[in-house]
Amino acid sequence: QQQVRQSPQSLTVWEGETAILNCSYENSAFDYFPWYQQFPGEGPALLIAIRSVSDKKEDGRFTIFFNKREKKLSLHITDSQPGDSATYFCAASGTGGNNKLTFGQGTVLSVIP
Amino acid sequence: ETAVFQTPNYHVTQVGNEVSFNCKQTLGHDTMYWYKQDSKKLLKIMFSYNNKQLIVNETVPRRFSPQSSDKAHLNLRIKSVEPEDSAVYLCASSRDRVNNQAPLFGEGTRLSVL
Numbered sequence: 126q127q128q129v130r131q132s133p134q135s136l137t138v139w140e141g142e143t144a145i146l147n148c149s150y151e152n153s154a155f156d157y158f159p160w161y162q163q164f165p166g167e168g169p170a171l172l173i174a175i176r177s178v179s180d181k182k183e184d185g186r187f188t189i190f191f192n193k194r195e196k197k198l199s200l201h202i203t204d205s206q207p208g209d210s211a212t213y214f215c216a217a218s219g220t221g222g223n224n225k226l227t228f229g230q231g232t233v234l235s236v237i238p
Numbered sequence: 239e240t241a242v243f244q245t246p247n248y249h250v251t252q253v254g255n256e257v258s259f260n261c262k263q264t265l266g267h268d269t270m271y272w273y274k275q276d277s278k279k280l281l282k283i284m285f286s287y288n289n290k291q292l293i294v295n296e297t298v299p300r301r302f303s304p305q306s307s308d309k310a311h312l313n314l315r316i317k318s319v320e321p322e323d324s325a326v327y328l329c330a331s332s333r334d335r336v337n338n339q340a341p342l343f344g345e346g347t348r349l350s351v352l
Contacts, residue, residue: 157340159340161340161343163279166345167345167346168242168328168330168343168344168345168346169281169328169343170343171340171341171342174340212279214281216340225283225286225294226283226340226341228280228281228282230278230279230280231279231280
């Protein structure tokens with residue numbers, strides 16, 4: 126059972142456009158949602174994270190929009206750059222003293238100059 | 239430099255051999271993890287250690303065993319590797335498991351089983 130789902134599987138945008146990466150989850154107990162960026166041959170790097178008490182989190186060109194009622198969130202990358210080309214993972218964890226992250230299957234983003 | 243360090247970067251071995259991967263974090267974190275990333279890039283947690291106690295074990299095969307000497311080190315041993323063990327093994331650490339701090343990852347160890 127895939128508890129965290131991402132779409133699309135792959136996305137291609139032109140340089141300067143806004144890339145929108147989607148994520149949905151099933152477990153209502155999830156309340157913390159980090160996004161990771163992974164380049165080929167490297168480990169995932171924490172990009173930005175949001176807690177369920179917020180509906181928006183912004184960090185430079187990266188913004189998370191969160192809809193708790195629909196159990197959906199999205200990562201918006203404005204003014205996309207070729208250097209943003211990578212795989213993006215949405216992850217989720219809940220409370221209860223167990224910091225177990227459940228990852229989505231990732232979205233491969235390609236930014237064309 | 240503070241980060242999560244993994245060795246080796248790559249390892250090629252044959253079925254049935256034993257392998258061991260090392261991980262060290264210099265972040266002062268309390269919890270360390272091992273994740274497996276398969277050829278489809280799916281990430282799944284294998285183990286986590288907090289204060290030298292195993293707190294999550296995702297029913298991985300018994301040939302896998304984590305080994306920790308202190309809270310800054312968490313090694314992974316695979317006894318008698320199988321072809322399906324070919325993957326990238328990622329070590330990570332986080333400061334606080336209670337408040338859901340996102341783990342920080344190392345670069346990974348790429349295992350190929352022939």
